[in-house]
Amino acid sequence: MTEQTISTQQDAATAASNQRKVFIKTYGCQMNVYDSERMGEALAADGYQQTEEIEDADLILLNTCHIREKAAEKVYSALGRYRELKARRLKQGRETLIGVAGCVAQAEGEEILRRAPDVSVVIGPQTYHRLPEALQKAKAGQRIVDTEYAVEDKFDYLPKKERSAQPKNVTAFLTVQEGCDKFCTFCVVPYTRGAEVSRSRQQIVDEARRLAENGVREITLLGQNVNAWHGSGPDGADWGLGELLFDLADVDGIERLRYTTSHPRDMDERLMEAHRDLPKLMPYLHLPVQAGSDRILKAMNRRHTAEEYLALIERIRQARPDIALSGDFIVGFPGETEDDFQATLDLVEKVRYAQAFSFKYSPRPGTPGADMKNHVPEDEKADRLQRLQAMLTQHQLEFAQSRIGMEMDVLLEKPGRQAGQLIGRSPWLQAVVLDGAGAAIGEMVRVRIVDATANSLAAQRI
Numbered sequence: 001m002t003e004q005t006i007s008t009q010q011d012a013a014t015a016a017s018n019q020r021k022v023f024i025k026t027y028g029c030q031m032n033v034y035d036s037e038r039m040g041e042a043l044a045a046d047g048y049q050q051t052e053e054i055e056d057a058d059l060i061l062l063n064t065c066h067i068r069e070k071a072a073e074k075v076y077s078a079l080g081r082y083r084e085l086k087a088r089r090l091k092q093g094r095e096t097l098i099g100v101a102g103c104v105a106q107a108e109g110e111e112i113l114r115r116a117p118d119v120s121v122v123i124g125p126q127t128y129h130r131l132p133e134a135l136q137k138a139k140a141g142q143r144i145v146d147t148e149y150a151v152e153d154k155f156d157y158l159p160k161k162e163r164s165a166q167p168k169n170v171t172a173f174l175t176v177q178e179g180c181d182k183f184c185t186f187c188v189v190p191y192t193r194g195a196e197v198s199r200s201r202q203q204i205v206d207e208a209r210r211l212a213e214n215g216v217r218e219i220t221l222l223g224q225n226v227n228a229w230h231g232s233g234p235d236g237a238d239w240g241l242g243e244l245l246f247d248l249a250d251v252d253g254i255e256r257l258r259y260t261t262s263h264p265r266d267m268d269e270r271l272m273e274a275h276r277d278l279p280k281l282m283p284y285l286h287l288p289v290q291a292g293s294d295r296i297l298k299a300m301n302r303r304h305t306a307e308e309y310l311a312l313i314e315r316i317r318q319a320r321p322d323i324a325l326s327g328d329f330i331v332g333f334p335g336e337t338e339d340d341f342q343a344t345l346d347l348v349e350k351v352r353y354a355q356a357f358s359f360k361y362s363p364r365p366g367t368p369g370a371d372m373k374n375h376v377p378e379d380e381k382a383d384r385l386q387r388l389q390a391m392l393t394q395h396q397l398e399f400a401q402s403r404i405g406m407e408m409d410v411l412l413e414k415p416g417r418q419a420g421q422l423i424g425r426s427p428w429l430q431a432v433v434l435d436g437a438g439a440a441i442g443e444m445v446r447v448r449i450v451d452a453t454a455n456s457l458a459a460q461r462i
């Protein structure tokens with residue numbers, strides 16, 4: 001080895017040890033997962049390498065969620081724990097910056113600086129492209145709060161090229177729409193994410209192409225209200241999500257499309273046609289209803305009845321008979337009686353969801369629900385949640401078991417827990433475990449399902 005190469009290696013080693021490191025922790029929904037990836041890329045362009053070891057981090061960034069009470073409390077308790085860590089690192093002569101991003105940052109703003117003295121940057125979901133600048137100021141000793149709804153579009157400013165430098169993933173999220181104008185009375189999202197904004201068709205298609213070039217085979221389009229996406233086609237015509245899906249189905253290399261989360265009010269005819277005509281659009285739809293009682297739906301400002309929701313599902317099933325539904329539910333919304341709750345169980349029994357998420361109502365400051373009368377006692381909420389979940393889990397298991405003996409395509413995503421195993425996804429988003437002999441991650445393989453639990457399927461190749 002020549003001296004030249006030795007010193008180059010030493011330089012590289014010194015550079016590596018000098019390189020700043022960021023630890024990013026993500027809470028909440030897929031939109032936050034997507035945003036964390038984008039922030040990671042913006043920070044990489046600024047010289048930060050990501051680490052899984054919080055002790056090594058020069059920057060700790062929490063991307064937070066405000067949807068339920070416990071979500072915000074988790075953030076404050078994590079921030080409490082970082083105090084010691086920061087002090088410990090300081091003794092070793094290492095500085096630690098702590099930043100809070102996401103929906104708690106948007107909702108609490110300055111309050112975070114008051115409650116958590118070690119935090120130096122608070123940045124809302126619409127201003128992530130300004131993160132490197134905020135960190136510069138923080139390093140100079142300032143404490144920054146940036147929770148404006150920026151006039152410029154963060155997606156125009158976040159780095160694009162670096163996305164291709166990412167380790168290869170088979171599946172990817174792609175945010176197409178942000179914010180919400182629906183104002184369900186229980187929900188903070190319209191306040192934390194602001195008004196509905198759609199990214200342009202061109203931006204989305206370009207990003208989908210870049211992802212495909214990098215080996216991505218399945219894209220999930222994201223939006224708080226994804227089916228409210230609207231834009232204009234190449235000829236200037238108004239486009240909705242259905243039309244966009246037809247366009248994305250033409251991107252070479254993309255074999256599967258999904259989208260989430262949709263609102264029942266925005267399921268239009270073209271979207272139904274997409275489900276009917278696009279084999280690449282997977283037969284799985286997350287379509288939250290929240291409750292089955294019309295009185296409660298009205299109080300929640302969902303703006304549809306239980307019957308309208310069931311009729312909609314009927315139409316979707318006509319368009320795509322093998323479609324499976326998933327949903328979200330809230331139990332114990334203010335004023336919910338045992339009869340109202342029974343209506344939720346009745347609706348669930350009719351729809352038979354393949355998967356579902358259910359929550360106890362959590363009053364969020366600033367939302368109309370929080371100021372309503374007749375809040376349901378906690379023990380009653382817990383009891384209802386338990387009864388609802390028992391039914392949902394049973395249906396999920398029955399759906400999984402109905403796949404036994406079926407042949408299907410599985411997109412292989414990652415190695416399994418045991419040697420030789422690979423894990424993929426069924427068209428219905430179920431995890432599928434199979435003996436990986438002769439197959440590779442990223443491949444679509446034909447399998448037969450041989451066993452099922454509520455959470456995963458076991459398969460053999462055919």
Ligand code: SAH
Binds near residue numbers: 262263328360362
């Ligand atoms: N945009 C989506 C939901 C986003 S929030 C939609 O319209 O369905 C994800 C889920 O969290 C909601 O569907 C709801 O079930 C739950 N959720 C929202 N606010 C809540 C609250 N205050 N208490 C309990 N659950 C809540």
Ligand code: SF4
Binds near residue numbers: 180182183189190
């Ligand atoms: Fe929240 Fe309702 Fe908007 Fe969904 S549609 S994000 S539940 S306000």
Ligand code: F3S
Binds near residue numbers: 030064067103193
């Ligand atoms: Fe949570 Fe914000 Fe998503 S409140 S669910 S992270 S939009």
